[in-house]
Amino acid sequence: MNATEVSSAEIQAWAEDKMGKQRLPLPTKPKGKDPTFEYPEDPSKLVSIEIGQWMSKFTAWFNYATSLLGKITSKLVTLDSEYKHNINTRRAEVLDELPARPAGDVVESCVLAKHDELTPLYKRRLKLLTIKELLEARIKIYEKGYQAMSRELTLRGMEAEIQ
Numbered sequence: 001m002n003a004t005e006v007s008s009a010e011i012q013a014w015a016e017d018k019m020g021k022q023r024l025p026l027p028t029k030p031k032g033k034d035p036t037f038e039y040p041e042d043p044s045k046l047v048s049i050e051i052g053q054w055m056s057k058f059t060a061w062f063n064y065a066t067s068l069l070g071k072i073t074s075k076l077v078t079l080d081s082e083y084k085h086n087i088n089t090r091r092a093e094v095l096d097e098l099p100a101r102p103a104g105d106v107v108e109s110c111v112l113a114k115h116d117e118l119t120p121l122y123k124r125r126l127k128l129l130t131i132k133e134l135l136e137a138r139i140k141i142y143e144k145g146y147q148a149m150s151r152e153l154t155l156r157g158m159e160a161e162i163q
Contacts, residue, residue: 008078015074027063039145043152051149058146062139069135076128083125086118087111 040046040054087108094110095102112118 008082011078012075015078027060027067029064030057030060032057043148044155046152048153048156051153055146055149055153058142058149062142062146065135065139065142069132069139072128072132072135076125076132079121079125079128083118083121086121090115090118 037057040050043051043054046054090111091107094107094114098106098110112122
């Protein structure tokens, strides 16, 4: 089998099957239907139960976003490998037209300009990279929100011990 005949979809299906056999559960999407949430401006004004509810929400969102990130990253690994392989196999065609020692990005751009059949692969890769970045940003938001609520509960516990 030639390396160009390797299918990223087959590898993705194989990896998902392998992970499925591990019986590791994935979190379901949190029940909230709103696409946005309003973060409390001052967590110190919340009662302890509300802080606990916020911590539970942040944990649910964090876990769900992390599971989505794992799925996207696994798809990206196979797609990125396929993309780089296609670029590198066509690299020699454009090197003769470029000045000595061109940057990798220049070679990649020239290959993409010369081979329109790589455009759909390039677009899919960009979409997955964009989603990956968005998920990583959201994960950080949920993590920071959880930490802020946890700090508030810790402060309240320390204040209760002092009094």
